[in-house]
Amino acid sequence: MNRLAKITWLETKLFFREPAAWVIALVLPTFVLVVLGSLPALRTPQEIFGGQRFVDIFLPSLMVITLATLGVNSLPMRLVSQREKGVLRRLATTPVHPALLLAAQIIINLALAVGAVLLLIGVGNVLFDVPLPQNGAGFVASFLLGLSSVLTTGLLIAAVARTTRSGAALAMPLYFVVMFLGGAYLPRVFLPDFLITLGKYAPPGVQPLLDSWTGAAPDPVQLAVLALISVAAAIGAVRSFRWE
């Protein structure tokens, strides 16, 4: 079996042996959808939601839970913990470069993000008649750019944090901000205008997801910001990643 495949398979097994991360990333968004969607008021068009139902406009914010948890929380904390424990160092004594472990983590997070989103869309559509994303191409582009922006940010945090404590000090506040601006704690319609605007440009790009879902074209500037963040974070991570 190819080395990367073997490491990826093992890391996947390990990921699912510890409940917290995958429950929050994979199950929580759909769970919240089901709970909220069962309230009739949220399935009725409302003025405050621009004449739409709550469930129609909230799914992108639920996606933010998945993307933020995987990219800005789970990925950096796992990597920092493994470095701190000496797992990366031990790998460095074998013919395999520890970078393979990083590659495995990225693959796993990618697969989980896709899985969680498909689950969300599927359940929303089947249970609550939430329409599928209308602008398919735009949605996929927004999703991929959004995912890369949080994953690369997570890699940058993992690159510079020496210990799990300093990693948490960097990751947790950022996680909170990303979740908040994405409307995961409080629907964005209830936020003050300047925070709504800020949230349009913050990773993982809740606005492009929302726009493409309803059939509009995502704002190219917002997409460009996500791309820029991804590139800058990736370069920063590659330059400064410490293997010990």
Place this chain on the structure above:
Amino acid sequence: MSVIEVKNLHKRYGDRWAVQGITLAVERGEIFGLIGPNGAGKTTLVECIAGLRRPDSGQALVLGLDPQKERQALRSRLGIQLQDSQLPDQIKVWEALDLYSSFYEEPADWEELIVALGLAEKRNDVFARLSGGQKQRLSVALAMVGNPDILILDELTTGLDPEARRNIWQLILDVRARGVTILLVTHFMEEAERLCDRLAVIDGGRIVALDTPAGIVARTGGEQRLRFRPSAPLDEELFANLPEVRRVTRNGDTVIVTGTGNLVQVVASTLAQRQIIAHELRIEQAALDDAFIALTGEKV
């Protein structure tokens, strides 16, 4: 060509020199020991040899390869057991070995290694559930799984009970019998005496002695001590004229004769001439402990 050649190696952390000008050579198939107090530089030295740390000056060559520049080539031929390296909490013992064996072209049979290191009962346990000694043994197994030509072991038997310790010693001797060269960092005098063909005593980043264990002991006097209970009262002057005897003391009924050379034969024949029998005779060899203290002025 020596399997490991170290020439005038220096390594510092900040302004503290951990390794100051160490030169040594390890020959194929020998078990070479590094012994010294904490902080003497032993671990830093082996990390430089393994390519995990870059020396500040001097050179290390392993199998003719530069551990820094030709890292990839060396990785498949050198196995190092890292003292304080952990694994992910949730990984099972067999999973770790299965994974690591997949990294090598010609790995060892890891099922056999599990048995050889006494981990068979723990095969399906996760890393977090292992005791300190079991984690240590897993670490040794991971170092061996690639069938290396050179094995570097750091504090091999710390935290093991005497039986486990002996089993591992036998394993190391078996591994050496297959032609593997072993560099062993140890604290443990008995281990050094039992396993090592040659030994370097390291203190303050320098080598203070390099010889066989017996040679190091001999260098520092190599005293012997005889204790016995004489069957008849005896006068200490009896031994005073013998050149082999250094001193005679008493402890209640017990007589203690300290000296060198053919001490045992000389004392025995002296007693025989007086028809005195030595009851409960015990002979103590000066141990590496004593040599070590003499060389470094500290206990290990």
